[in-house]
Amino acid sequence: MAEGATGLLAGIERVGMDRRRGGFSRHGFDYAEMELREWFSEQADRRGLDVRADRNGNLWAWWGPPGPNAVVTGSHLDSVPGGGAFDGPLGVASALAAVDLLRARDHVPRRPLAVVVFAEEEGGRFGVPCLGSRLLTGGIVPKDAARLMDGNGMTLAEAMSGAGLDPQRIGRDGEALRHIGCFVELHVEQGRGLVELDAPVGLATSILAHGRWRLTFFGEGNHAGATPMSDRRDPVVPAARTVLAARRIGESVPGARATVGRLSPNPGGTNVISSSADLWLDARAADDAATRAVVEQVTAAAKDAAADEGCELLVVEESYGGPVTFDEGLRGTLSAVLGDVPALPTGAGHDAGILAAEVPTAMLFVRNPTGISHAPAEHAEPADCEAGVRALATVLGHLTSTTGRTPW
Numbered sequence: 001m002a003e004g005a006t007g008l009l010a011g012i013e014r015v016g017m018d019r020r021r022g023g024f025s026r027h028g029f030d031y032a033e034m035e036l037r038e039w040f041s042e043q044a045d046r047r048g049l050d051v052r053a054d055r056n057g058n059l060w061a062w063w064g065p066p067g068p069n070a071v072v073t074g075s076h077l078d079s080v081p082g083g084g085a086f087d088g089p090l091g092v093a094s095a096l097a098a099v100d101l102l103r104a105r106d107h108v109p110r111r112p113l114a115v116v117v118f119a120e121e122e123g124g125r126f127g128v129p130c131l132g133s134r135l136l137t138g139g140i141v142p143k144d145a146a147r148l149m150d151g152n153g154m155t156l157a158e159a160m161s162g163a164g165l166d167p168q169r170i171g172r173d174g175e176a177l178r179h180i181g182c183f184v185e186l187h188v189e190q191g192r193g194l195v196e197l198d199a200p201v202g203l204a205t206s207i208l209a210h211g212r213w214r215l216t217f218f219g220e221g222n223h224a225g226a227t228p229m230s231d232r233r234d235p236v237v238p239a240a241r242t243v244l245a246a247r248r249i250g251e252s253v254p255g256a257r258a259t260v261g262r263l264s265p266n267p268g269g270t271n272v273i274s275s276s277a278d279l280w281l282d283a284r285a286a287d288d289a290a291t292r293a294v295v296e297q298v299t300a301a302a303k304d305a306a307a308d309e310g311c312e313l314l315v316v317e318e319s320y321g322g323p324v325t326f327d328e329g330l331r332g333t334l335s336a337v338l339g340d341v342p343a344l345p346t347g348a349g350h351d352a353g354i355l356a357a358e359v360p361t362a363m364l365f366v367r368n369p370t371g372i373s374h375a376p377a378e379h380a381e382p383a384d385c386e387a388g389v390r391a392l393a394t395v396l397g398h399l400t401s402t403t404g405r406t407p408w
């Protein structure tokens with residue numbers, strides 16, 4: 001069982017391949033993600049870990065009986081549409097490989113250790129990122145979550161039922177949270193920070209504030225040939241102007257990011273003037289005020305553009321999370337145990353960022369040679385992945401070597 005993180009990833013390299021987009025499309029409770037959950041359960045079984053799903057569809061594999069002050073590691077197995085092989089699965093595979101390494105070192109944990117797989121971290125199917133950890137911590141109202149709908153009109157409640165879960169029981173899980181003494185997530189870096197620092201592994205300091213907003217423009221559906229240019233209320237036009245506004249406004253706020261990665265004209269026919277158009281804004285910045293400022297300015301520009309075209313605009317906030325600073329005490333301990341590893345911030349959101357509001361949380365990043373992520377070109381060299389496993393095993397070994405009230 002010494003296959004390492006890259007060996008484990010090789011075992012799932014065909015699951016959820018996306019022939020149209022390239023890369024992988026693995027979304028919460030879909031066929032590919034269910035296959036990956038099955039893979040994870042088998043891998044955990046093989047290691048004698050006790051696997052159970054919580055009420056919110058997150059999977060937990062326990063080394064030792066579940067109990068308070070456990071050291072928890074893990075990540076997610078779902079992807080963005082057409083995503084890379086490392087975002088999420090590297091953290092899960094590294095956690096399993098770290099367990100192997102600790103066993104090879106004859107390590108006996110003195111407190112419970114768990115590997116967790118969070119459900120629908122990317123929000124690629126139901127639109128809300130970190131859905132499993134948000135449900136676990138009560139960061140989303142259960143009845144609102146149950147009604148979330150995927151692109152085919154299936155609700156989260158229906159998808160969870162199909163996966164053998166009871167959607168009536170989703171929501172904050174105090175018992176599961178009480179088990180967590182601390183959470184350490186390993187993740188491929190989504191940026192070139194470690195390349196510039198010439199280091200294979202680093203520790204995360206903070207995450208930008210970030211959220212998602214859906215802007216729907218309502219116009220008048222009509223015929224592309226029979227409708228004179230002067231007689232149109234085409235919602236795609238203000239949507240397009242909003243894309244340009246997002247770029248301009250994102251550039252004007254220092255350190256901010258504003259992205260439109262998804263734009264959907266409805267009904268979406270080549271010879272059809274759309275009746276409505278949905279556009280999703282992903283906005284991030286260092287703090288709440290800067291993020292809100294970006295969103296307010298983009299929304300104002302969208303409103304003006306809609307009015308010019310005689311369209312209506314509806315804006316819905318689909319998710320929001322303030323900036324996260326990871327626990328300094330835990331990071332200090334990890335830094336001392338790992339020696340000379342750099343610490344760096346990230347613009348990407350993670351389950352660790354959601355859990356940070358509840359328990360001490362830390363993240364380890366593994367170098368990404370191009371910095372590309374959320375795309376098929378995402379990569380980490382095998383040697384760096386194994387350096388990540390060794391670092392994670394060292395951290396987990398240290399944190400599970402005491403029986404005190406807290407793991408560090």
Ligand SMILES: [Zn+2]
Binds near residue numbers: 076087088121187350
């Ligand atoms: Zn991720």
